[in-house]
Amino acid sequence: MxxxxxxxxxxxxxxxxxxxxxxxxxxxxxxxxxxxxxxxxxxxxxxNTLYTNYSLTTNLDQILQNRVKDSDGITVYQTDQDGNIVNNYDKKGVPLSDVWNIPYLNPKAKERNGYPTQKPILLLEQIIKIGSDEGDIVLDPFCGSGTALATAKLLKRKYIGIDISDEAINLCKERLTGNIVKTDSKLLEDGIEKYNHKSKEEQFIIDLFDCLPIQRNSGIDAIIPSEDKENVIALKFQKDNESLEECISKMNKSCKIKGIKNKIIIKNKLSQKTNSFEKDSEDIIILSSYKELLTNLIKVAKNYKK
Ligand SMILES: C[S@@+](CC[C@H](N)C(=O)[O-])C[C@H]1O[C@@H](n2cnc3c(N)ncnc32)[C@H](O)[C@@H]1O
Structure with missing residues (x-):
């Protein structure tokens, strides 16, 4: 061949x-x-390289600063000719490693179809995303209850399954013609929640805008990365025990150190009652809630279309 x-x-x-x-x-x-x-x-x-979030103990410096090897082969933070730290504002996360923590389907999971060797869709999802794109063909010559095929269908791939057992083929047909049930990983979420100090609403915004969550930094809660440093956006949620002045000052300090110019603060519930939308002299956009963020986004989008 x-x-x-x-x-x-x-x-x-x-x-x-x-x-x-x-x-x-x-x-x-x-x-x-x-x-x-x-x-x-x-x-x-x-x-296809998949990326995972940075460890919750990774700080902003470790995320943004570029690393290079020095003349002794030791990894150091990259600096320019004036000794200034060189940042990379387009970090996507950590490339997926060869150790995957994916929960086994529990006996009561809705995804369970009774096939004894059934694998979780979450596992097949990772395999198929790495090795194929939408429209590609996934072949599983030992398809059992058809987890690879069902996952391929969910991920918009074509699929071919083979199995020696009639029971397996019947299960596959049933699964692929019906509503494919997928159990999301509560275990993974719970594990992350233990260390994640973002509230539900904060996490919602972070997910909505595909932000990179930042832990252990009092001035920045998340960033929206960009290849162009000028377009990087920092996001901060005003904490309940923080005055707006403190919040602005912390954000300005962190952003100044990191050279980030675009700043958005989302006020806490107490401050929301004060000015609803304001733009202060330091060029921070201050919003009273994420809903306002979306409302403004829609206004911008409508103007853009005109
Ligand atoms: C580990 S199971 C696959 C389970 C599947 N990944 C799922 O999630 O349901 C392996 C399958 O290989 C099938 N098999 C074993 N020998 C085979 C053969 N010679 N040709 C085709 N299928 C075969 C079995 O019937 C069984 O369904």
Whole structure:
């Protein structure tokens, strides 16, 4: 077939799929992972890098500052000829590693279809997103209850499934013609919530605008990254125990250090009763709520269309 690389040469990665388990009847370490071997047919293969959020203990400096190797091969923060720190404002997060924490389907999950070896859609989602784009074909020659096929359908890929068992094929047909049920990861969310100090409303805005959440910085709660430094936007939520003046001052301080010019503050509930929309001399846009943010966005969009 003209393949120059065969066997181990086609091996790319070993992925560890790790999950929590609650019982362990045998003596020894609890078995709570499975191994996925990633192979490609040739060296020229499709690979979409997925990104995950920075660890909650990562601070703003670590996120923004570029790193380079010095003459001794030691990784240091990059500086320009005047010794100023060089920032990269277009960080997307941390590339996905080969250890995946994805919960196993619990026995009562709605996604369960009764097939004994059924895998979670969340797991197949990651695999399919990495190796294909919309419109590509996903083949699972041991498709069982059709998790790979159902996931491919959800992700707008075409799919082909093969299985020796009639029961599996019937289940697949049923699953693919009906409403595909997917269980989202409560476990992952709960784990993150433990460290995440953003309120539900703050998290909503962060998700809505695809912001990069920033932890452990009193002046910036999130940034909207951009390749062009001039377009980076910093977001701060006024805390309940913060006056608006304190809030502005903290934000100005953090943004000045980081060279971020576009600043938005969303006031807390107490301050919302005061001026609803204002633009102060320091060029911070101050909004009384995220709803106002959306309302203004719609006004801008309508003007833009005219
Ligand atoms: C681990 S299960 C797949 C489960 C699937 N990932 C899911 O989420 O439901 C493996 C499947 O391979 C099928 N199988 C085993 N030997 C086969 C063969 N020679 N040809 C086709 N399918 C086969 C089995 O019937 C079984 O459904």
């Amino acid at each position: 003209g393949l120059t690389n065969v066997g181990s040469n086609n091996f790319r990665s070993e992925i560890i799929w790790a999950y929590k388990r609650w019982s362990n009847s045998k003596k020894g370490l609890l078995n709570s992972h499975q191994n996925i071997f990633f192979y490609s047919k040739t060296n020229n293969y499709k690979f």
